[in-house]
Amino acid sequence: MAHPSTAPLHDPDTYTTGVPFDLLEQLRARGPVHWVDEPELPGLPAGSGYHLVIDHGLVTEVVRDAATYSSALGGTQIRDPATERDLHYVQRMMLNMDPPEHTRLRRMIAASFTPRAVRALEDRIAGHAERIVDRMLAGPQECDFAKDVAADLPLLTLADILGVPAEDRWLMFDWSNRVIGFLDPDYASSASFDAGQGTSIAREAVALRPAPDADGRMPDPRGRDGMPDLYHYAHLLGDAKRAEPGDDVMSILLAQRSEDGGELSVEEFENMFWLFAVAGNETLRNGLPGAMIALLSNPDTMTTLRADPSLIPGAVDELLRWWTPVMTFRRTATCDTVLAGTAIAAGDKVVVSYLGANRDPAVFERSDELLIGRKPNNHRVFGHGPHVCVGAHFARVQMTHLFREVLGRTRAIQLAGEPVLLRSNFQRGVKRLPISWE
Structure with missing residues (x-):
């Protein structure tokens, strides 16, 4: 039998109709590491190709071993930065750093989430969720759950974390669209924010927003x-x-002040802002509608959670695992090595598939099913190791509060149209999710 082609896994068009889980399982039956070519595709230049890791244990090994698999050498996105200047730019972001530089910034962020700040944020999240669902239920009994409900909660939470005035929060929506959705024509030139409704800082910033070129392309947001x-x-x-x-x-x-007495530089703050405003937004922004799709696909589970809201906090991790908003992350080999029998040369791209890891049947029994009582649930939605997501706790809190409100204040929810998915091989994004309710 011929080896199945890995090409659909790299093509962002594939994901507009859903994840090819059947292909992932065919590949898993043949081994845990597979070579994927990088041909030129619309919006994507040709690349050198990469090793795709789909096994849960090996994904964990790769993301824990920064000495062998670097986040900094080529960044953490599959496609290479276009120029050396662009590479240097992405290397200044914490997401694309290795220890010890990464460790210094990580400690400063962790220390900033003081117990008092965490408690205040949790209280604000509960209030935001209640008001968002108030607004949802005040209108017609139909809405786009992805934009009208799910998008706003992480924006409001991030505005609280960053100290961004609430009226400016939709700037972060546009920035996220442009970065995460650069391959999707609906998102690449996103301009939902109305500068007339924002602060003077926002108006000054929006005046610098790039315009599409003659071909409708925006400059590379990386x-x-x-x-x-x-x-x-x-x-x-x-x-x-x-x-x-x-x-x-x-x-x-x-x-x-860091341990050596230094403070955050202007460049470090600006890059930290980028990380929170964009990366801090996207996982939950797509995780919330993904979780709703999971419940709509499993109506008995939705009924169970509505009847017993105390189950919602425990169900959150399984909803996230089932959807897995961030599908892949890249590392670059720092030396010649071998991974599960596969020879990897120094400089090779090694891409971990969180989708593959989170559906690994060796770790998750009935891995394709939504089982809200699953314990343990050792998923990799928030990554693992040095780069585990700093906002994981707040993502769980937001999802818990929103679904308590949505399920507790409705009798039934159903699709009002087909979901529209993002063109991306990185984020499992939901652009539109029409729902109606009783």
Whole structure:
């Protein structure tokens, strides 16, 4: 029997109709590591190809071993930065750093989430969820759950963390669209934010927003030149917080000193802002509608959670595992090595599949099913090792509060149209999810 082609796994068009789980399982039957070519595709340049790791144990090994599998050498996205300048730019983000540089910034962030700040954020999240569902139920009994409900909660939470005025929060929606959805024509030039409704800082930043070229293409959002509006906003916000600190996490972070007495540089703050505003938004923004799709696909489970809301906090991890919003992350081999019998050369791309890891039947019994009582649930939705997601706790809190509100205040929910999925081989994104309710 011929070896199944890995090409659909790299093609972002594949994911507009769903994840090819059957193909992943065919590959799993043949081994845990597979070579994937990188041909030129619409919006994607040709690349050198990469080793795709789909086994839970090996994914865990790769993301824990920063000495062998670097986040910094080539960044953490599959496609290579276009230029050396762009590579240097992405290497200044914590997401694309290795220890010890990564460790220093990570400790400063962890120290900024003080017990008092965490308690305040949890209280605000509960209030945001209640008001979002108030608004949802006040209108017609139909909405786009992805944008009208799910998108707003992480934006409001991030605005609280970053100290961004609430009226500016949809700037983060546009920035996330442009970065995560750069391969999707619906998202690549996103401009939902109305500058007339924002602050003076927002208006000044929006004036720098790039325009599409003659072919409708935006500049690469992974290069600093591609996101001048985000960086200008971050710079102005940082200046304002240094002058008048608030009680938000970013104000606490800016006031901190590291172990060697150093403070966060302007560049580090701007890159940290990018990380929170974009990466901190996307996992939950797609995890929430993904969880709703999971429940709509398993109506008995929805009924169970509605009848007993105390089960919702425990169900959150299984809903996230079943959907898995972040599908892949890249590392680059620092030396010649061998992974599960596969020879890997120094400089090779090694891409971990969180989708593959989270459906590994050796770890998850009945791995394709939604089992809200699954214990243990050792999924990799938030990564693992040095780069495990700093916002995992708040993602769980947001999902818990939102589904308590949505399920507790409705009798039934159903699809009102077909979901529309993002064109991406990175984020398992939901662009539209029409629902109706009773």
